[in-house]
Amino acid sequence: MSTAWAGIPILAWTQASGAQVFLVHSPAIPMVDVQIDFDAGARRDPADKPGLANLTASATAYGVLPSADAPALDENALSDAWADLGASFGGSASADRMTFSLRSLTEPDVLQRAVALAARQLGQPAFPEGPWLRDRPKLIAARKEANTRAATVAARAFAQAVYSGHPYGLETTDESLQRISVADLRALHASALAPCAAKVSIVGDLNRAQADALVQTLLARLPARRCAALAPVAEVAPLPAAVEQRIPFASAQAHVLVGQPGFKRNSGDFFALTVGNHILGGGGFGSRLTEEVREKRGLTYSVYSFFAPGLHAGAFTIGLQTRPDQAQQALDLVRDVLQRFVTEGPTEAELQAAKANLxxxxxxxxxxxxxLLDNVANIAWNGLPLDYLDTWTAQVDKLTTADVRNALARTLQPQKMVTVVLGAP
Known part of the structure; x- marks a missing residue:
């Protein structure tokens, strides 16, 4: 067991099953929050069935199978059981991971029953066909409605161009939803979830022994097996050249997106790029883009930038909306601000202001x-040091203008970016 004993002590250990546990004891309120992560996110979806991971995780709420000590529960009975406990449990999937979250009071009787119910939903979901056949048309209808929105169309085109065939850019479609069956949900659950594959983060009023027992119960109904190494997923390829798309769309505002693949979360440039982006467009009214595009020229109400690092290089994005007749002017200005910032880096005054703000x-x-749980799970998932939160401010404070400039130059290529302009003439 290893421990970071500082402002926020994190206990970390590995159970005999292979499950990795990360605990912060937080006794201020009699509650506990638990997050369980598996390497079964959307990046591992079959190419012809994008959306499978998220559907599998969410479909665990359709009901649970009977067991030796409890009867089956359909989705209504399961929902009522959670309401009666005043607790919650549910699943979802992001690009990198499939996640299940539990929240409960730590009063012993309530917690015991909540953990037992969560263990059934996690380990013995029924995956009945009826609710899936009922909900699939609703999902398709929701997609069709979303496709009438300019922001959805622009974001899809941008993601597909930036990721260029990588799983990060795959999109759930009407056709992929039609191809996904209950058998697919069951197969993914059986193959991807096991105690040895779990990273469990806990924040709440529990000590180490209590947390260890909670995790053992929570994962007890998953198949006990050894976890083989998963097949690697290809990295996001750098863009070989600039890509520009002009998309006609009947919209009162033109949507402009500019960006490229950014960096992986474990990059040593994380802090420098976080501070650099804060200065460029992530710091709201104090950012360069806001000053140049909104304040000086009034071309937009809001302009922003952000990095989305993951296990692979997530997108760097600059976005704004403007009047269609001003779209080209705004785009030219964004490109100029970005190029100068990457070339010159921040001023000392900008750096000090960003540090103070962050x-x-x-x-x-x-x-x-x-x-706090989100941060602990981030540490667990990305293999960050246990004292990451205790050294965060020091990592930011020690940065120089040269550190930020060099990190930007290593990461961003303003001449090789994707540009999507939707709704402009």
Whole structure:
């Protein structure tokens, strides 16, 4: 067992099953939040069935199978059981991971029953066909409605161009939803979920022994097996050249997106790029893009930039909306601001202002158990040091303008970016 004993001590250990557990004891309120992550996110969806991971995780709420000590529960009975406990449990999938989350009071009787119910939903979901056949048309209808929105169409075109065939860019479609069956949901659940594959993050009023027992119960109904190494997923390829798409769309506002593959979450440039992006477009009214595009020229109400790092290089994105007749002017200005920032880096005044803002706001990243759990799960999933939260402000504070400039130059290529302009003449 290893421990980071500082402002936020994180206990970490591996159970005999292979499950990795990360615990922060937070006794302020009698509650516990638990997050269970598996390497079964959308990046591992079959190419012809994107959306399978998320559907599998969410479909565990359709009901649970009977067991020796409890009868089967359909989706209504399962929902009522959670309501009676005043607790919650559910699943979803992001690009990298399939996630299940539990929240419960730590009063012993309530917690015991909540963990037992969560173990059934996690390990013995029924995956009945009826609810899936009922919900699939609803999902297709929701997709059709979303496709009438300019922002959806622009974002899809941007993602497909940036990721260029990588699973990060795959999109759930009407056709892929029609291809996914209950058998697919059951097969993915059986193959991807096991105690040895779980990373469990816990924040709440539990000590180590209590947390260890909770995890053992929570994972007890999953198949006990050894986990083989998963097949590697290809990296996101750098863009060989600039890509520009002009998409006609009847919209009062033109949507402009500019970007490229960014960096992986384990990159040593993470802090420098976080600060650099804060100065460029992530810092709201204090950012360069807002100053140049909104304040000086009034071309948009809002302009922003962000990185989305993951196990692979997530997208770097600059986005804005503007009047269609101003779209080209706004785009030219964004490109100019970006090019100058990558070439020159931030000024010393910009760097100090960004540091003060980020360091001053750091406590707000940890001011609830849910936010703290998000950070602990981030540490667990990405293999970050256990003292990551204790050294975060020091990592930001030690950066120089050269550090930020060099990280930007290593990562961003303004001459090789995707540009999507939707709704402009």
């Amino acid at each position: 360091i001053g706001g750091f406590p707000l990243r940890l001011d609830s158990n849910r936010k």
